[in-house]
Amino acid sequence: MKPIEGVHYFNRRFPKLGIEPLALSELFRRVPPDHFDHPQRPAFHLLMLFSSGATTHFLDFERLRCTAGTLLHVRPGQVQQFVPGAEVEATVVLFTPEFVLPDEAANHPLVRGSALDHAAASGAINLDADSYGRVCAGCAAIIDEYKCSDGSTTCANILQHQLHVLLLQIARCSDRHEAPLLSSYHRTVRHFLTEVEAHFMRTRRVEDYADRLGCSTKALRRACVAVRGLPPKMMIEERVILEAKRLIAYTPWPIEAIAETVGFGEATNFVKFFCHHAGMTPSKFRMRFPGRSRPE
Numbered sequence: 001m002k003p004i005e006g007v008h009y010f011n012r013r014f015p016k017l018g019i020e021p022l023a024l025s026e027l028f029r030r031v032p033p034d035h036f037d038h039p040q041r042p043a044f045h046l047l048m049l050f051s052s053g054a055t056t057h058f059l060d061f062e063r064l065r066c067t068a069g070t071l072l073h074v075r076p077g078q079v080q081q082f083v084p085g086a087e088v089e090a091t092v093v094l095f096t097p098e099f100v101l102p103d104e105a106a107n108h109p110l111v112r113g114s115a116l117d118h119a120a121a122s123g124a125i126n127l128d129a130d131s132y133g134r135v136c137a138g139c140a141a142i143i144d145e146y147k148c149s150d151g152s153t154t155c156a157n158i159l160q161h162q163l164h165v166l167l168l169q170i171a172r173c174s175d176r177h178e179a180p181l182l183s184s185y186h187r188t189v190r191h192f193l194t195e196v197e198a199h200f201m202r203t204r205r206v207e208d209y210a211d212r213l214g215c216s217t218k219a220l221r222r223a224c225v226a227v228r229g230l231p232p233k234m235m236i237e238e239r240v241i242l243e244a245k246r247l248i249a250y251t252p253w254p255i256e257a258i259a260e261t262v263g264f265g266e267a268t269n270f271v272k273f274f275c276h277h278a279g280m281t282p283s284k285f286r287m288r289f290p291g292r293s294r295p296e
Contacts, residue, residue: 017149019160020095100160
């Protein structure tokens with residue numbers, strides 16, 4: 001059974017450096033012509049700031065319209081697909097999760113985890129002229145430093161801090177304010193989502209996550225409702241459904257194997273769960289993606 005095609009980060013110039021800025025056209029040129037014809041799951045972050053043209057980008061079943069001034073953020077583990085032949089240009093910044101400044105080094109909550117949660121939170125945002133100029137300047141600073149980089153630790157540290165500034169600019173453009181981000185509710189939800197990402201295939205019990213966070217289920221519910229407007233149970237189930245949709249649409253795996261992968265002992269229970277959340281059976285959902293998930 002073939003999984004969704006994964007793409008690993010690789011910097012040809014500096015293999016140990018966790019960031020690389022380049023033009024989208026250059027990214028297209030460096031890979032085979034059919035490389036982007038199929039859905040992919042990158043293991044790194046992609047920030048794409050579009051400067052010309054127009055295209056549609058598919059990101060976890062969302063159809064995102066990208067034109068000049070659009071900022072797109074693809075996170076590790078998300079499934080994306082480019083539209084082949086689109087005449088667009090964008091500044092692309094590729095970076096690994098480990099390259100983002102850790103909390104203790106940045107001394108600010110808008111860093112690993114939280115900065116990335118709030119940068120282009122919906123996948124894509126359309127920037128106004130002022131915001132576009134600020135994000136452009138942040139990307140340009142990274143490009144200039146990268147061009148003169150010698151691969152040293154000093155250059156890597158500079159690039160790391162420049163990325164941090166860029167993420168802060170993007171977070172501000174996303175109409176989110178600093179005060180709520182500093183609240184204990186946001187910290188709780190951030191840690192909760194980290195735990196969900198690591199364990200959603202093994203448990204869907206809110207009590208298990210509350211225990212891991214060292215709080216009560218009531219406290220966890222208050223935080224989730226305040227920050228996301230959803231109870232933790234629904235947030236866990238949303239993550240399970242997203243992974244199930246990815247596997248149904250983009251792999252030829254039988255439903256029984258998918259059910260087991262996302263934590264269901266019985267396929268019938270998974271089908272009921274999927275129907276409840278998606279409004280259709282897994283088989284009908286798969287039919288929406290002809291040619292992508294047929295067994296070979």
